[in-house]
Amino acid sequence: MSVIEGKHPQTSQADRGRQRATMLEIQRRLIAHLEAGRTTDFAPAPYQVAARVFTDPARLDAERRELFLKLPMLAAFTSDMPNPGDVVVFEAAGPSILLARGRDGQVRAFLNRCRHRAAKLTKGCSTARVLTCPFHGWSYDLEGRLVGLPGEAAFADLDRATLGLTSVPVAEWCGLIFVKAHPGDEEIDVEGYLGPLAAELRQLDIAHTTPVRKHRIDLKANWKFAQDTFFEGYHFATVHPQTIAQTAISNVMVHDQFGPHQRVMMASQGWLDYVGHPEQEWRTPPYEGIHLIFPNTIFYSGHADRFAGSDADRQIFGCWRSFPGATPGESFTLMATYRPKDADEPEDIAFYEQVSDFIMKVVETEDYSLCAEAQANLESGPPDAPIVFGRNECANQAIHQRIAEAVGDDS
Secondary structure, eight states: OEEEESSSOOOOHHHHHHHHHHHHHHHHHHHHHHHTTSOOOOOSSOEEEETHHHHOHHHHHHHIIIIITTSOEEEEEGGGSOSTTEEEEEOTTSSOEEEEEOTTSOEEEEESOOTTTOOOOOOSEEEOSEEEOTTTOOEEETTSOEEEOTTGGGGTTSOGGGOSOOBOOEEEETTEEEEOSSSOOOOOOHHHHHTTHHHHHHTTOGGGEEEEEEEEEEESSOHHHHHHGGGOOTTHHHHOTTTGGGTEEEEEEEEEEETTEEEEEEEEGGGGGGTTSOGGGOOOOSOOEEEEETTTEEEEEEEGGGGTTOOSOOEEEEEEEEEEOSSTTOEEEEEEEEEETTOOSHHHHHHHHHHHHHHHHHIIIIIHHHHHHHHHHHHHSOTTOEEEEOTTOHHHHHHHHHHHHHHTOOO
16 A cells, blocks of 8 residues: 655745745854854763664664664665666665555565565566566566466466465655565554654755765674764864865754754854855855764765855755674665756756766765774773763664664663
8 A cells, every 4th residue: 555645745935935934044053153163063961872882683682673664764865766666665764665666656666586486576766557576477467466376277266366475565755655664564654754844845845856976885893883973063174084074064964853853953164164154144055964864874965066166056965774794893884865857957967967876985984984993992892881972972872762762772
């Protein structure tokens, strides 16, 4: 069963006004931190977690069960499969799930498993009118019904109507497609799950984006270690002195919570020029924010020119999803960038490709290399040795607290 809620909303004048008002308020808070001597949002106290949170197989099993198999997972953007017949396979959360847009325009999701002998029907992304099993040729339409059964006489005692594909909960909302990684026909209430974060995401017109680049990074570190790097700017000056720190100020950040979901934003170097000046003289960029759709989806909406030294106010959208690997010390990140559909001139496309490549290179070579080294140290040390998050790492604190609550672990 598919639930479609506002698949292709146009950005309204009200949404555009809301984006500007939201960004101006974020800018005010960050410039106030700059005026106060480069302060930052603080949590009430430092927070510690045991090393085993990153190394214990039992903790990882609990995270898989309570987070990745039960909660809504972002499986794709609408722009990844915009047309009837488009098929996408999503298997990062556990079971292999097939998403198919039917002739009626609805997205449905099924276990990617033939009902005959459990072979995968398809891999990756494709366009199809029917889904044919490569093992024995059983075929299904995009609604999941069994429509082709070679040697049907051998199965005469079976009711074909009961041999359709196994449904998985799915919902399409404002350009984003969510699934729950288990069989079932339950509806996913996306807005209910997102809570107040829904209004922040709805204003962004995500449905009218198109993919730029997609990349997978395999990492010898826990999935939470990878995710933590995106939610604090404390490391910018030391890890990114020649890249991110050229445009973003280290350790100056604002943090907002939306239930289990989070948003952070860091101050731009250029905003130092606004200190002591009335806000009428400020230049407010398009809306920027690093959002966590709990538990593992990082959605960045921002000023692409922040990464390329331009003043054109071009928006870029990044989606970075961290998933557990086979062991606590392994994970992978699915990184994708998107641009507005109307930024389709050759020079626009080349610009967005350049920015996308820059972001992916920084994450892989600067952030993740340190994560792997730290993970190795954790695995060789005492399992209860604490990992410390300072008051300035308030978003990381909130994320780990929410994960601990979800899995029933107070470490």
